[in-house]
Amino acid sequence: MKSIYKSILSVSAAAIVMAGTLAPVMVNAWGDSDNGRPSYTLEQINKGELKDTITFNSISNGKIGDEKNFVGAKVAGAEVSTWNANTINVKDGETYTIRLFVHNNSPKGMEAIAKGVKATFSIPTTVAKSQTIIGYIDSSNATPKRYWDEVTLNADEDVYLEYVDGSAKYTNNKGTFKLSNDVIISGATLGYTSMNGEIPGCYEYSGVVTIDVKVHSSVAAKVSKTVRIKGTKTWSEAVDAKVGDEVEYQIEYKNLLAETVNDVMIRDVLPTNVEYVNDTTYLYNANYQSGVKLADNTVTTSGINIGSYSTKGNAYVRFTGKVVDKTLACGSNQLVNWASATVKKSVYKDDASVMVKKDDESCHEKPTPTPTPTPEPTPETPEELPNTGAGTIVTGAVGAGAVVTTLGYFVASRKKFVK
Numbered sequence: 001m002k003s004i005y006k007s008i009l010s011v012s013a014a015a016i017v018m019a020g021t022l023a024p025v026m027v028n029a030w031g032d033s034d035n036g037r038p039s040y041t042l043e044q045i046n047k048g049e050l051k052d053t054i055t056f057n058s059i060s061n062g063k064i065g066d067e068k069n070f071v072g073a074k075v076a077g078a079e080v081s082t083w084n085a086n087t088i089n090v091k092d093g094e095t096y097t098i099r100l101f102v103h104n105n106s107p108k109g110m111e112a113i114a115k116g117v118k119a120t121f122s123i124p125t126t127v128a129k130s131q132t133i134i135g136y137i138d139s140s141n142a143t144p145k146r147y148w149d150e151v152t153l154n155a156d157e158d159v160y161l162e163y164v165d166g167s168a169k170y171t172n173n174k175g176t177f178k179l180s181n182d183v184i185i186s187g188a189t190l191g192y193t194s195m196n197g198e199i200p201g202c203y204e205y206s207g208v209v210t211i212d213v214k215v216h217s218s219v220a221a222k223v224s225k226t227v228r229i230k231g232t233k234t235w236s237e238a239v240d241a242k243v244g245d246e247v248e249y250q251i252e253y254k255n256l257l258a259e260t261v262n263d264v265m266i267r268d269v270l271p272t273n274v275e276y277v278n279d280t281t282y283l284y285n286a287n288y289q290s291g292v293k294l295a296d297n298t299v300t301t302s303g304i305n306i307g308s309y310s311t312k313g314n315a316y317v318r319f320t321g322k323v324v325d326k327t328l329a330c331g332s333n334q335l336v337n338w339a340s341a342t343v344k345k346s347v348y349k350d351d352a353s354v355m356v357k358k359d360d361e362s363c364h365e366k367p368t369p370t371p372t373p374t375p376e377p378t379p380e381t382p383e384e385l386p387n388t389g390a391g392t393i394v395t396g397a398v399g400a401g402a403v404v405t406t407l408g409y410f411v412a413s414r415k416k417f418v419k
Helices: 002-020 042-046
Strands: 072-074 087-089 095-102 117-124 130-139 146-163 169-172 174-176 207-216 221-229 237-241 246-255 266-270 274-276 282-284 314-323 330-344 344-357
Touching: 002 174, 042 169, 095 130, 095 146, 221 237, 221 330, 246 266, 246 330, 246 344
Parallel strands: 072 146, 087 146, 221 344, 237 344
Antiparallel strands: 072 095, 095 207, 117 130, 130 146, 146 207, 169 174, 169 207, 221 246, 246 314, 266 330, 274 314, 282 314, 330 344
């Protein structure tokens, strides 16, 4: 493995020049779970200063310059050498590629395999002139275990960022691997020959994660997502639950345009350990203030068409999910699910979380009592009824549903928009 690092040493200066727009690390732009890992030069790595330690992105004169500056951005389709590692000026309507460089710095190759390697992007959910995207690398046996860096997108006006659905991928010497949309939620697992979480040490096993985001300057809708334990009264952004509990999700949609919008689609993406309970979807709006039960069960698959809404018109969609244990880890688990509204080919999104602590016999070798199911209450009317008319409700709202016209994930404000 040392011969590979030596060859890189001979061209490291050229590599830094080629990077061009890579700037020195900004204070607080990067970090890790050890509150500041040491830097190494390629010469120090070749001399064995890492010993048996597995660490990521800590070489100061490496392939991309200083590897602690491992998150960057460029206009989608632009040359690779045009990465901006700290800031980039963006425009409404343009798409930008965000890069996250992944390098296990150990020179020991297959003798120093990093385990449980995942990448995650945190995309802002606000409307502002400056949007900072943070990229994370996690590994269960690395020191530190978590690494992060950021890049800021600056605009001349307030903008929001839309994650381009299906754009996440990981590229290394073995090719390009498609990553799931979990890369912006709970993290996507990386690897070398397969995405199994294992990355050996040295540059030949390094890779790059990329996602695309689109910049928008106008906000057409507000989406708010809340959750509660079934049978309780209080809605919140997160609740504590246990396996076997049923939880109710509520999605509020509001039209912020000064015009009527038609064919508003609502869709919810459930996490792995929550299952949709059939025949529990209800729609509340000005036409159905006491709620109407929808005949289909597609709110968590293709979505439902909730009809047309005049300016400031709003609606609520409610459904029930059940907490199950398919992939729960021992200890605390955060089950995040996302609600989206598709309006005029743009997707607006918000999330809510169910917190589950797993502490059963598989963790401690002793039995845990089976949770008692909560009795199902009669659906109730939302505390705050929709305030203006929903024009017409298309057939799909109470029939077979309709296919979401735009599958692109959009991140708008998960809080309250003011317009």
